Amino acid sequence: MPEFMAIGLFICLCLTLMAGYPVAFTLGGLSLLFAGAGVLLGVFDPSFFGALPSRLFGTMNNATLLAVPLFVFMGVMLEKSRVAEDLLESMSRLFGGLRGGLAFSVCLVGALLAASTGIVGATVVTLGLLALPTMLKRGYDPALATGTLAATGTLGQIIPPSIVLVLLGDVLSNAYQQAQLRMGIFSPKTVTVGDLFMGSLLPGLLLVVLYLAYLALVAWRQPGKLPAMSKQERGELHMGKLFAALLPPLLLILTVLGSILWGIATPTEAAAVGAVGATLLAIAKRQLTFRRLREVTTATTDISAMVFMILIGASIFSLVFRGFGGEDMIHGLFNQLPGGVFTATLLVMLVIFLLGFILDFIEITFVVVPIVGPVLLMMGLDPIWLGVMIALNLQTSFLTPPFGFALFYLRGVTPPSVPTSAIYRGVLPFIAIQLLMLIIVAIWPGLVTWLPGLL
Structure with a gap:
């Protein structure tokens, strides 16, 4: 009976989210309703809620999650400060003389924006507004142009600093500790x-190379789809202007990522450096006004409040789901699957891919990963490998018709x-x-x- 309640809770959650109800309040409210019904039926122990205050306090007191609003601020500030526009203009002049040069420029600028902002929606919309009219005007195939923009915009899912990776890092850290405790391992x-x-x-870098290789192949085999720009169209290339557009965001990326990779700063500290650096870059470009600062801080507050409210609701959901024995049920199911850990991993990846059609990455990260993560880690999977596989999977589902979020953006x-069929x-x-x-x-x-092993 408790297992049926756990299954019913998960199914009802997916249905209500598909119906468009607010994610954070649906997570918490539906879980509390099922918990109340479980108490009345005698299949849920209300003492489970004794752990809820410490969970919520731990969530709001988590220094790692402080990186979320800081990285969001950094991304929104760079989006508002014309960094993408200057980069795309300079790259187009550099590569525009080649067949497919404009598409190459979009791909490279998208990769740089991914490493700067980490926000998929902002990158897709920014690139779409800046590059798509030019690509269509120059005679690019509409399907190839929109496909390049949508795919490039989703690179922010996998290229650090990514909001997805920040959230996954916190969730997988908790899942790894749970897996160790259940196996009787006490390791720091x-x-x-x-x-x-x-x-x-x-x-992430290899994915960019594969994108560029595909575009080069199309330019070679079907040059009519990716025509070159004339010298008059692309204008004169000034190397000083190219470096002025390219150097500041590159220095910011290297400062943020380099400080993390070499252990000089934690992700939260590096995010603070990135937020300050993005603000200084906006000042240097004379793009920072009080109105723009208000827009950036408002957008940061909105996104951060949404993330933390979803996290609170997800904490309640995972507690109730575990109280119904859902985690033990999944563990038993995975252990009985033919093929062991391979089949279990394949099944989880398929479920996450399908859920990516209807749920945002935040819901999947906070709802699905805490359920399946400890079980897969107990089966011997590397947590870092699992996290990157989930991020790549979510990135793929963001692109897949008919419900991919990047397509809607x-x-x-x-x-x-x-x-729309051309985009698909x-x-x-x-x-x-x-x-x-x-x-x-x-x-x-x-x-x-x-x-990670080397460093």
Whole structure:
């Protein structure tokens, strides 16, 4: 009976979220309703709620999660300070003479924005507004142009500093500790956000290389889809202007990531440096006004409040789910699967991929990962590898029609002359590339674990 309550809780949660109810209050409210029904039926022990105050206090007192509002502030400030516009203009002049040069520029600028902002929606919308009109005007195939923009915009999921990796780092750290306690292992070793940043760096860069290789192949085989720009169209290239556009964001990225990778600063401290650096960059570009500062702080407050409210609701959900014996049920199910840890991992990845159609990455990170994470880690999976695989998986689901969130973001800034079917066709090759990347990381986990082990 308790297991049926756990299954019913999860199903009802997915249905209510699909219906459009607020995530944070749905998580907490629905869990409390099921817990109350469980107490009346005698299948839920109310003493479980004794752990709730310490959980909530620990969540709000978590220094790692303080990196979330700081990285959000950094990303929104860079978005408002014309960094993307200057980068795209300079890159277009550098590569525009090549077939596909504008697409290469979009891909490289998207990778730099991913390493600067870590916010998928902002990157997709910014690139769509800046690059899509130019690409269509220059005769680019609409499907290929929109596919490149959508795929490039999702690089913020996997290239650090990523908000997804910050949240996954905290959740997987708790899951790793739970797995160790259940196995009777008492070790000070844990999983940090810095570990995930280091583990995702090589797969993220390799994914950018695969994108560029695909665009180069299309430019070679089907040059009409990616025409070159004339010298008059791209204008004269000034190396000083190129360095002025490229150097400040690169220095900011190297400062933030380098301080984390070399152990000089924690992710939270590096995020604070990034927030200050983004503000100084906006001042240097004369883009910082009181109105813009108010817009940045308002957006940061909105996003951060949403994340923490969802986290509080998810804490209540996971406590009630565990009280119904849901975690033990999943552990028993995974152990009975033929193929052991391989089949269990494949099943979890498939479920996360499908849930990515209807749920945002925050809900999946806070709801699904705490349920399956401890079980998979008890089966011997490396937590850093698991975190990077989940991030890559979520990035793929963000692109997959018909419900991929990146497609919705891009559709909002795409001219009516470009049909939605063209966007769907355009992202299919990039989905194949990302699935290939998942297979590569699954076959060669050293791509993820080598750099954290080295540093």
